[in-house]
Amino acid sequence: MSFELKKVPVEELHKMIAAERYAFETPLQPIFRLYCPVTNNDPQETIADIAAREQEQAKNPDPNVENIWIKAVTSQDSKTTETLVGGAQWIFISEKSSSLDADVESFSKRHPEGGARLFAAQSYRILRECEERHRLEISGSGPYATLGSFFTLPEYRKLGIGHLLMQWGLEKADEKGLDIWIEAAPPAVPFYERHGFVQKEVTHLQPRRPDGLDEKIAAEWDDTARELLPITTVTMCRLAGTC
Ligand SMILES: CC(C)(COP(=O)(O)OP(=O)(O)OC[C@H]1O[C@@H](n2cnc3c(N)ncnc32)[C@H](O)[C@@H]1OP(=O)(O)O)[C@@H](O)C(=O)NCCC(=O)NCCS
Numbered sequence: 710m711s712f713e714l715k716k717v718p719v720e721e722l723h724k725m726i727a728a729e730r731y732a733f734e735t736p737l738q739p740i741f742r743l744y745c746p747v748t749n750n751d752p753q754e755t756i757a758d759i760a761a762r763e764q765e766q767a768k769n770p771d772p773n774v775e776n777i778w779i780k781a782v783t784s785q786d787s788k789t790t791e792t793l794v795g796g797a798q799w800i801f802i803s804e805k806s807s808s809l810d811a812d813v814e815s816f817s818k819r820h821p822e823g824g825a826r827l828f829a830a831q832s833y834r835i836l837r838e839c840e841e842r843h844r845l846e847i848s849g850s851g852p853y854a855t856l857g858s859f860f861t862l863p864e865y866r867k868l869g870i871g872h873l874l875m876q877w878g879l880e881k882a883d884e885k886g887l888d889i890w891i892e893a894a895p896p897a898v899p900f901y902e903r904h905g906f907v908q909k910e911v912t913h914l915q916p917r918r919p920d921g922l923d924e925k926i927a928a929e930w931d932d933t934a935r936e937l938l939p940i941t942t943v944t945m946c947r948l949a950g951t952c
Contacts, residue, residue: 717778732860798857824929
């Protein structure tokens with residue numbers, strides 16, 4: 710079986726988001742539920758919400774951010790139709806136009822208002838601060854690349870599809886002379902290491918519940934922590950031109 714890569718048109722983003730959810734939940738990567746929570750206990754509604762957000766971004770792009778979804782599909786001939794087998798969201802940032810505070814606020818709105826949102830905001834801030842600290846020290850405040858998503862569907866793993874999706878972004882980052890900074894899920898760390906990424910810090914996420922919360926919000930915080938933790942992520946970087 711052979712595979713090829715294609716850019717994803719806006720109208721297919723919904724399909725990508727659905728595939729991403731399936732890939733990250735088989736088996737579950739705990740960090741995924743922090744980034745993409747299920748809203749109103751309804752996975753379909755969640756997929757539609759996230760796809761709508763991505764479509765909105767695609768229609769009104771930030772001029773400092775090149776946000777490219779690519780898909781891996783089975784190669785076709787005249788008798789077959791393509792099957793989606795994996796995808797990646799490569800993000801090339803020429804200049805960071807939003808502050809960490811703004812990013813945290815916008816991200817945490819994916820979670821319901823109250824204790825869940827507070828928990829998500831603090832968790833996201835911990836992860837972002839860790840990445841930013843290492844990135845500023847090593848790459849400076851200039852342009853860089855990152856991954857918004859990266860997956861192969863479970864039935865097609867270990868066939869080289871991840872390598873194809875990675876190679877595409879590495880070549881583009883190298884052409885632009887960009888370092889790449891990512892938050893990796895632990896099972897994917899060896900894969901990234903084989904592609905020139907090095908570990909900078911391992912974070913066992915342990916957000917601290919603020920003092921003085923009212924009882925209901927404190928209980929929501931505790932429920933969210935019970936549902937999502939433990940989460941471990943690895944901040945990794947690949948310097949431009951590293952093979
Ligand atoms: C991480 C992930 C994207 C890797 O995708 P993949 O398509 O399996 O990646 P590849 O096939 O290129 O490489 C994976 C392994 O298959 C091996 N492989 C590649 N082609 C092969 C082939 N034809 N035959 C046998 N093995 C092969 C690679 O050497 C590698 O082996 P290793 O893990 O023992 O070192 C995938 O496991 C995944 O989607 N995981 C869930 C989501 C996730 O964690 N994403 C990353 C979040 S940070």
